Amino acid sequence: MYPHLLAPLDLGFTTLRNRTLMGSMHTGLEDRAEHFPRLAAYFAERARGEAGLMVTGGFAPNIEGWLSPFGSRLATRAAARKHRLITNTVHADGGKIALQILHAGRYGYHPLSVAPSRLKSPITPFTPRELSSRGVERQIRAFVRCATLAREAGYDGVEIMGSEGYFINQFLARHTNRRTDEWGGSYENRMRLPLEIVSRVREAVGRDFILIYRLSMIDLIPDGSSWDEVVQLAQGVERAGATLINTGIGWHEARVPTIATSVPRAAWAWVTKKLKPHVGIPIITSNRINVPEVAEQVLAEGCADMVSMARPFLADPEFVRKAREGRRDEINVCIGCNQACLDHVFSRRMASCLVNPRACHETELVYRPTPTPRRFAVVGAGAAGLACATVLAERGHRVDLFEASERIGGQLNMAARIPGKEEFHEMLRYWARRLEVTGVNVLLATPATAERLCAGGYAHVFLATGVTPRRIDLPGQDQNRVLSYVDVLAGGAAVGDRVAIIGAGGIGFDVAEFLVKGEHSPTLDLPVWLAEWGVADPEQARGGLAPPRVPEGRRKVTLLQRKAGKPGAGLGKTTGWIHRAELKQRGVEMIGGVNYERIDASGLHITFGEKREAPMLIEADSIVVCAGQEPLRALAEPLEAAGLPYTLLGGADVAAELDAKRAIDQASRVAAAV
Ligand code: NAP
Ligand code: SF4
Numbered sequence: 175m176y177p178h179l180l181a182p183l184d185l186g187f188t189t190l191r192n193r194t195l196m197g198s199m200h201t202g203l204e205d206r207a208e209h210f211p212r213l214a215a216y217f218a219e220r221a222r223g224e225a226g227l228m229v230t231g232g233f234a235p236n237i238e239g240w241l242s243p244f245g246s247r248l249a250t251r252a253a254a255r256k257h258r259l260i261t262n263t264v265h266a267d268g269g270k271i272a273l274q275i276l277h278a279g280r281y282g283y284h285p286l287s288v289a290p291s292r293l294k295s296p297i298t299p300f301t302p303r304e305l306s307s308r309g310v311e312r313q314i315r316a317f318v319r320c321a322t323l324a325r326e327a328g329y330d331g332v333e334i335m336g337s338e339g340y341f342i343n344q345f346l347a348r349h350t351n352r353r354t355d356e357w358g359g360s361y362e363n364r365m366r367l368p369l370e371i372v373s374r375v376r377e378a379v380g381r382d383f384i385l386i387y388r389l390s391m392i393d394l395i396p397d398g399s400s401w402d403e404v405v406q407l408a409q410g411v412e413r414a415g416a417t418l419i420n421t422g423i424g425w426h427e428a429r430v431p432t433i434a435t436s437v438p439r440a441a442w443a444w445v446t447k448k449l450k451p452h453v454g455i456p457i458i459t460s461n462r463i464n465v466p467e468v469a470e471q472v473l474a475e476g477c478a479d480m481v482s483m484a485r486p487f488l489a490d491p492e493f494v495r496k497a498r499e500g501r502r503d504e505i506n507v508c509i510g511c512n513q514a515c516l517d518h519v520f521s522r523r524m525a526s527c528l529v530n531p532r533a534c535h536e537t538e539l540v541y542r543p544t545p546t547p548r549r550f551a552v553v554g555a556g557a558a559g560l561a562c563a564t565v566l567a568e569r570g571h572r573v574d575l576f577e578a579s580e581r582i583g584g585q586l587n588m589a590a591r592i593p594g595k596e597e598f599h600e601m602l603r604y605w606a607r608r609l610e611v612t613g614v615n616v617l618l619a620t621p622a623t624a625e626r627l628c629a630g631g632y633a634h635v636f637l638a639t640g641v642t643p644r645r646i647d648l649p650g651q652d653q654n655r656v657l658s659y660v661d662v663l664a665g666g667a668a669v670g671d672r673v674a675i676i677g678a679g680g681i682g683f684d685v686a687e688f689l690v691k692g693e694h695s696p697t698l699d700l701p702v703w704l705a706e707w708g709v710a711d712p713e714q715a716r717g718g719l720a721p722p723r724v725p726e727g728r729r730k731v732t733l734l735q736r737k738a739g740k741p742g743a744g745l746g747k748t749t750g751w752i753h754r755a756e757l758k759q760r761g762v763e764m765i766g767g768v769n770y771e772r773i774d775a776s777g778l779h780i781t782f783g784e785k786r787e788a789p790m791l792i793e794a795d796s797i798v799v800c801a802g803q804e805p806l807r808a809l810a811e812p813l814e815a816a817g818l819p820y821t822l823l824g825g826a827d828v829a830a831e832l833d834a835k836r837a838i839d840q841a842s843r844v845a846a847a848v
Pocket of ligand 2: 489507508513
């Protein structure tokens with residue numbers, strides 16, 4: 175079904191079994207050798223799942239290149255020996271793996287960081303030390319030593335990280351390279367560093383070792399590389415001995431989203447396609463390619479020779495095998511949320527995956543077949559109930575899943591309606607198929623009663639009955655202009671042109687996006703999306719940046735919270751800025767530190783501070799309450815009284831700051847432990 179994607183790729187000295195690259199993704203397991211058994215198990219599962227070539231998370235070649243203090247580094251033979259476990263395990267499972275060499279440069283989150291020039295990055299608090307010429311030479315030698323050690327450790331190759339605004343990229347762009355010696359000034363001088371690294375690494379490791387160079391094809395920063403420079407670099411890297419060129423899109427400090435869920439699928443493949451005719455070696459495209467049909471299309475259209483997917487392999491280690499066996503409908507698709515992967519890594523927690531809590535936990539979260547199948551009832555087919563029911567059934571238990579409404583998904587159905595969150599449809603599709611595959615008995619439009627549960631002969635009941643929107647108590651709230659987010663997102667309630675939203679959590683932001691964007695979702699229309707974020711053809715504009723063209727919001731929306739400070743502070747670490755920017759661009763006003771006083775015909779009256787000062791009217795035709803949730807657990811008491819054992823899951827357990835990540839993780843763990 176996917177002839178281009180599944181075709182082998184002959185690299186001359188070795189052949190990759192298909193065109194998929196499991197792209198580099200820092201998981202946190204790289205930082206300590208004591209975690210290497212877990213890292214080995216993580217990669218081994220993906221090797222068995224038939225990933226073509228895998229790349230580890232980044233390893234610094236020396237201390238100056240650390241991403242964070244005491245983070246992953248490969249600089250000694252003793253360290254290299256510890257990697258043997260990973261490479262041997264992967265090879266035993268039929269896989270191929272390359273080690274990524276990542277020098278963070280000024281993105282290093284530590285005081286020892288170095289860079290071409292003494293310029294602090296906007297995303298780290300440390301000012302780097304400017305390297306002397308000898309210092310630059312030392313960094314090159316560190317890259318070469320790291321690559322040699324990778325070969326000794328049994329890796330099939332290395333990827334040299336030259337994009338995303340890291341060290342090598344910092345030499346390339348005038349934005350960060352103000353040097354006047356042989357490493358700065360003209361482009362020939364600025365690109366000397368990557369070319370020296372690639373050619374010396376090639377010389378040291380021999381010809382039969384994969385050398386991927388990750389090249390920033392569109393920097394998305396002011397004063398980034400021009401298109402001519404990108405082409406010149408790619409050709410230089412090829413001449414210097416690279417086997418493959420991988421695509422890098424945007425620096426980390428860029429103000430254009432590059433991988434979030436609201437980025438259209440394969441949004442950047444056109445950039446790789448632009449470069450492809452200029453080089454003779456195979457070229458890899460990347461970013462927001464999460465399903466096999468999109469990967470296939472990208473290859474069929476000649477955008478690239480291989481497709482890099484990092485997060486999709488976290489979501490489903492068997493991505494390729496399922497595609498090959500015609501089981502596309504069973505693929506657990508990465509929804510691009512970043513909630514359990516990058517948000518964790520950037521807050522120094524171990525990565526996992528919202529849709530697959532086993533990711534990076536392969537050794538401890540195991541869904542073992544049960545020796546003693548029993549009958550269980552799961553009540554509620556939202557995220558928690560679905561995860562619990564399918565894991566129980568996968569393990570061999572008999573499961574009845576009760577759902578009061580006519581469809582599965584619970585709150586996920588509302589998420590899927592938000593423009594830019596279309597990927598939630600994949601999640602709903604996956605669960606629907608997973609219920610079939612595992613053989614869960616799904617009872618839709620069937621509210622579970624205590625009597626029925628008690629009479630059902632169940633060994634245990636799992637209550638995943640979810641949440642109900644928190645009600646607020648305000649004078650005037652009984653007017654019909656006051657709606658809950660459920661009325662708006664699920665009930666299709668009519669909403670006026672001027673709206674006040676009470677509560678600026680995840681759902682307040684979602685509702686605001688829904689109301690200002692209307693039915694128009696730029697995520698489904700690439701040219702519109704690129705224009706809105708100010709992305710230009712890098713041949714026309716250096717770095718690929720142009721003035722953004724954002725349509726006006728469809729409504730006048732004010733988003734309010736009682737806490738002082740910036741609304742949206744609790745949103746995802748890597749995605750919150752995108753939501754805030756999108757709303758600001760569409761004129762949404764965000765006000766914190768308010769007291770809600772009353773509602774009347776003209777709108778919502780608020781004051782500020784403990785003394786309830788500075789009264790203000792937010793003129794509004796509709797007021798939408800997004801003030802969090804309360805647990806729904808009415809069945810707990812009667813089950814308790816009847817002596818039927820039960821467990822509360824998801825929002826029914828703890829509603830505060832409920833999200834799908836916590837619900838799925840908790841429910842899967844509970845079901846695995848039964
Ligand atoms: P939430 O994030 O806990 O936010 C609830 C909001 O209501 C807060 O802004 C809170 O702010 C306000 N609030 C709480 N009690 C109130 C009261 N009695 N009166 C008035 N305001 C009150 O909950 P949520 O927005 O319902 O979202 C639920 C969860 O869904 C989130 O925690 C999130 O994990 C998940 N979600 C995530 C995303 C995402 O982008 N990652 C998107 C949607 C949903 P003040 O107390 O300061 O007023
Ligand atoms: Fe994809 Fe979200 Fe899983 Fe990360 S946490 S791999 S973005 S589904």
